[in-house]
Amino acid sequence: MDIVLFILGLVCMLIGVLGSFLPVLPGISVSWLGIVLLYFTTAVPANYWILSSTFLVLVLFSIANYILPSKGTEQFGGSKAGIWGTNIGLVVGLLAPIPLGFIIGPFLGALIGELVFDAKNVQHALRAATGSVLGILASNFIQFMLSIIYFGIFISIVWEYKTLLFS
Template structure:
């Protein structure tokens, strides 16, 4: 059983890292599932504190990734309409365009929201859209950092055996 759990831990951790980039796969959640599999092995040295900390990291990173496009839109000078457009763009992009949609959805949503708010300032709308795109880069980086950290823990816990 330990071998199956170890293999599952590595596979889930690796798929979780891929899921940080691919929009359909919940990357950080799968990485945490891999960490749980490693913790269930009879030889595991992972403490419950580590599991609780990574559970909190998983929840926070997942929430931040959802709200980051709207926040970055506002940070780059966008209006409430641009922030709402970016959030809608995340959801629409996920269902309509897959990987490309999840990247471009918030961009186009923020631009359209800004243009609906103020049709005269197309340059500002594009800047706000770039802020929303930047949020994808930052969100992906945060998810990758969390997932790689979990993979390191899985590796350190299961490799010596």
Template sequence: MVIAGWIIVALLFLVGMAGAVYPILPGALAIYAAFFVYGFFVSFEHFGFWFWSIQTATVAVLFIADYAVNAWGVKKFGGSKASIIGSTIGVVVGLFIPFGLLIGPLLGAIIGELFAGSDFQKSLKVGFGSVVGLFSSIVVKIVLQAFMIVIFFIWIFN
């Protein structure tokens, strides 16, 4: 049972890290679920108040940062609320087309900004900002999710 638990934990960690880049995957929630799988298959003995507090706070920060960093990229380049919404829709639609994670938010923000009444030059700038925000968000997620995994290993092997 222990080996099966470790295999599931490893798979959930992989899914979680892939979710940092590919937003349709559960990301941080997969990593968080891995802790419960470890507990059920191996032991909850290593986990206490501080472990769960740190991990839960990190997941909360990840959810907030995911939206905030992307919106920051759009706002930093002068975007409106319409371009933030367009960029978000573009990410979702982009999941289903080749290079969609790059093209989707770019086109979504451009279209949103055009609907808000901006000229094409400004809309293009805002679209670029949405891509900067998306990639910044990916970096933040990778760092924080790696932090979650490192804390897990420190806690169980310490």
């Protein structure tokens, strides 16, 4: 049973790394599930410090994942309408069956929101929409790095208990 849990955990790690830049797959949450599965084995004793600290990072990043695109819009001079457009566009882009919808949706949402707010200033609207895309890219980069860190934690745990796990 330990080998099955190890393999499931490893699959979760790989899906988590892929999911960190593919919006269809959940990234860091699946990586965390891989760590949890490893602790369900009889060979690896439970370490609640690692589980709780990685879970806390997961929760904090999950919240930040939805805030970063809006903050990018705001940093590039976007108004409240642009920020709302970014958030609405993010949801629509994630649900729409179009390629790169998670990037196109917030960009168009911020652009439309800014143009509704001030239709004369297209340059300003484009700048705010670019900020939303940069926020999304920053969020994806952070998620990728966290998934890699979780994968490293997984590998280090396996390395430490390899003789018990594979015997």
